[in-house]
Amino acid sequence: xxELRDVHKSFGSKHVLRGVNLSxxxxxxxxxxxxxxxGKSVLLKCVLGLVxxxxxxxxxxxxxxxxxxxxxxxxxxxxxxxGGALFDSMSVWQNVAFRLLRGSLKRPVExxxxxxxxxxxxxxxxxxxxxxxxxxxSGGMQKRVSLARAIAAQPDVIFFDEPTTGLDPxxxxxxxxxxxxxxxxxxxxxxxxxHDMSSVRAIADRVAMLHDGVIKxxxxxxxxxxxxxxxxxxxxxxxxxxxxxxxx
Amino acid sequence: MNLVLSxxxxxxxxxxxxxxxxxxxxxxxxxxLSHLFRPPFYFREIWGQIVQIGWLSLPVVGLxxxxxxxxxxxxxxxxxxxxxxxxxxxxxxxxxxxxxLGPVLGGLMVAGRVAAAIAAEIGTMRVTEQIxxxxxxxxxxxxxxxxxxxLAATLSLPLLVAVGDSIGIFGGYLVGTTRLxxxxxxxxxxxxxxxxxxxxxxxxxxxxxxGFIVALMGxxxxxNSGKGARGVGKATTNAVVSASIMILAANYLLTELFFTA
Numbered sequence: 001x002x003e004l005r006d007v008h009k010s011f012g013s014k015h016v017l018r019g020v021n022l023s024x025x026x027x028x029x030x031x032x033x034x035x036x037x038x039g040k041s042v043l044l045k046c047v048l049g050l051v052x053x054x055x056x057x058x059x060x061x062x063x064x065x066x067x068x069x070x071x072x073x074x075x076x077x078x079x080x081x082x083g084g085a086l087f088d089s090m091s092v093w094q095n096v097a098f099r100l101l102r103g104s105l106k107r108p109v110e111x112x113x114x115x116x117x118x119x120x121x122x123x124x125x126x127x128x129x130x131x132x133x134x135x136x137x138s139g140g141m142q143k144r145v146s147l148a149r150a151i152a153a154q155p156d157v158i159f160f161d162e163p164t165t166g167l168d169p170x171x172x173x174x175x176x177x178x179x180x181x182x183x184x185x186x187x188x189x190x191x192x193x194x195h196d197m198s199s200v201r202a203i204a205d206r207v208a209m210l211h212d213g214v215i216k217x218x219x220x221x222x223x224x225x226x227x228x229x230x231x232x233x234x235x236x237x238x239x240x241x242x243x244x245x246x247x248x
Numbered sequence: 249m250n251l252v253l254s255x256x257x258x259x260x261x262x263x264x265x266x267x268x269x270x271x272x273x274x275x276x277x278x279x280x281l282s283h284l285f286r287p288p289f290y291f292r293e294i295w296g297q298i299v300q301i302g303w304l305s306l307p308v309v310g311l312x313x314x315x316x317x318x319x320x321x322x323x324x325x326x327x328x329x330x331x332x333x334x335x336x337x338x339x340x341x342x343x344x345x346x347x348x349l350g351p352v353l354g355g356l357m358v359a360g361r362v363a364a365a366i367a368a369e370i371g372t373m374r375v376t377e378q379i380x381x382x383x384x385x386x387x388x389x390x391x392x393x394x395x396x397x398x399l400a401a402t403l404s405l406p407l408l409v410a411v412g413d414s415i416g417i418f419g420g421y422l423v424g425t426t427r428l429x430x431x432x433x434x435x436x437x438x439x440x441x442x443x444x445x446x447x448x449x450x451x452x453x454x455x456x457x458x459g460f461i462v463a464l465m466g467x468x469x470x471x472n473s474g475k476g477a478r479g480v481g482k483a484t485t486n487a488v489v490s491a492s493i494m495i496l497a498a499n500y501l502l503t504e505l506f507f508t509a
Contacts, residue, residue: 050380074386085381087373099385103288149385 001026001189002047002157007056008213009042016042017053018213024206029183029190031200031221033235034210035244040193041082043210044159047191048077060157071104078150078188082162084142086134092145093130096120099153119148123178140171147175151182158183160192164199176202197236200224209235211244276468283388283395293396301362301397301463302404306411308361309354313412316349317341317419325428337428338435339442341420346443346451347507350413351405352499355458358405359491363466366397367487370470371480379471389471398463405459406452413451450506457502458495465491 002024009017016039024030032040045051047058049065058065065073086095096116100107107115117127123144134142143163150158163179164172176199183190183203192203200207201221208218209232217229225236234242320341328334370393373379382389417439424430466487473483 045380048384050383071386074384077384079381079384081377081381083376085377087378087381098387102290103386105386 001028001061002191003057003059003062004043004047005057005059007043007046007058008054009039009046009051010054016213017046019056020210020213020215022208022215022218024189024191026189027187029180029192029203029205030208031192031194031204031206032208032210033193033195033197033200035195035235038210039213040210041161044079044161044191044193048074048079048159075099075104075153076156077159078153078155078157079159080143080146080150080161080163082165084134084146086142086145086149088134091131091133092120092125092137093117095134095145096130096148096152098149105153115152116148119152120145122151122182123148124174139166140168140175143167143171143175144178147178147182151186154186155188157189157191158186160190160194160203162194162196163192164194164196169198172196172198173202179203195235272472273464273468276471277464279390280394280398280464280467283390284399288391290392290396293392294399297396297400298404300365301358301401301459302408305358305361305404305408308357309408309412310415312353312357313345313350313416314419316353317345317416317421318423320344320349320416321420321423321428325424334428335438337424337430338420338438341424342417342439342443343447345416345420346413346447348451348499348503350416351409351451351454351458352495354409354412354455355405355462355495355499356492358401358408358459359462359465359488359495362401363462363469363487363491364484366463366466367470367473367484368480370467371473371483374471374473375475375480394463394467394471397467398460401459401463402456403459405455405462407455409452409455410448413448446506450502453506454499454502457498461494461498462491465494 004020004022007017007020008015020043022030022032032043034040042051046053047065049070052066060068060073060076087098090098093113093116094101096119097112099105100112100115101109113130117130120127120129125141125144125148129137129141129145134145137145147163160179163175167175179190179192180203182188190203192199194200204221206219207221207224209216209229211231216231217227219227224232227233230243234244321337324337324340324344325334328336370379373393379389379393382392421432421435421439424435425432469483469487469490473479
């Protein structure tokens with residue numbers, strides 16, 4: 001469904017992506033792992049067109065994303081941002097229903113609110129949260145609201161950018177389970193970037209390890225622990241010794 | 249040799265950076281203008297911004313105008329007394345307020361209040377990925393954030409200027425009648441007799457241009473904000489400074505255009 005072929009991206013003299021090859025089949029959950037600053041977020045932003053890649057091909061169902069009609073293309077995506085990226089000037093339900101209140105997916109306000117409350121319930125939040133503002137919520141609740149917003153318009157593809165960053169282990173587990181359940185339930189294709197190995201094991205069908213701007217290893221999550229790729233092994237074990245330089 | 253060339257190179261670098269910035273602002277301005285007339289239009293956002301920019305700036309602009317009108321009356325009276333021209337106070341206060349001080353001081357006060365607020369808000373949205381989130385939600389940030397603010401400021405400022413002019417003239421009237429011994433009826437008559445429609449409309453046109461500048465600078469610097477609190481702080485400062493300088497420069501150009509052509 002999503003295919004990246006020899007994707008390059010530089011910022012000035014910094015060559016972040018050096019020929020990334022990766023694909024995600026329809027309904028598959030691919031998790032991209034890698035150290036901080038290896039270009040994982042840039043990769044997702046390139047797919048969404050938030051950052052324009054320099055060379056290579058990024059295609060959704062065979063169509064080059066740069067050629068796609070922008071609104072129709074983006075309407076197929078949902079994204080959970082690392083920090084939630086909720087709009088602070090809007091109430092929770094307005095955040096969740098943002099897409100349903102304007103543009104091509106516009107619905108009557110009451111209907112949009114009902115859908116928002118239903119999505120909030122789906123991510124484990126009670127309806128009385130709907131009229132609160134994001135600043136009044138805890139970090140875990142903000143992540144849930146962001147997740148509800150990502151799924152509100154029933155997207156075909158959902159991106160999760162560091163979904164458990166800043167959360168305690170229990171809340172991380174809850175969010176991981178929610179993501180897995182929702183992705184399976186919706187039949188959506190998911191791409192997640194994380195360096196949280198518990199997320200990887202909970203969410204992934206397939207894992208790809210990004211290092212030095214290229215995919216060093218990719219394979220089913222079940223084969224991850226037995227893989228002999230030195231980069232992957234060092235990352236999984238969290239060891240300072242290995243081919244990945246650790247700055248101390 | 250390096251001692252001679254280094255300052256020249258530094259001047260060259262600064263000049264190039266300034267020209268590049270002017271180019272970027274010009275492109276941003278062109279993009280904003282092109283989006284002003286193309287749907288979708290976010291009327292609720294536009295109305296919200298009219299309240300934020302226009303209505304909530306009234307106290308600041310009103311107080312500035314009131315004190316400026318009063319001080320202007322005192323200055324003109326003191327200056328006029330040197331050649332027995334104290335009677336010109338009402339007309340000069342009125343003309344000074346509506347042609348120059350109303351729009352310029354109103355524009356500068358709104359630049360301080362609004363350009364800073366816009367840059368800080370949009371800059372924070374940039375830093376916290378809210379702008380990226382807007383894009384992924386199929387919403388063009390230029391249409392959703394910039395156009396409503398620019399439109400609201402351009403429409404609100406002329407009205408603010410008109411209200412400020414009235415309050416400024418009233419400030420001059422208060423000082424003139426209570427401190428300088430003017431007859432209230434004569435003061436009003438003098439003001440009305442000397443003021444022309446073009447004096448008022450030229451000031452309001454200036455207000456519209458200043459409103460456009462204030463919102464454009466706030467949005468531009470917010471959208472191009474650097475990372476972290478420092479980046480947002482710098483964007484806010486740059487928005488106020490650039491809006492203020494551009495208002496003063498535009499005021500000179502508009503005055504040349506309106507009153508010397």
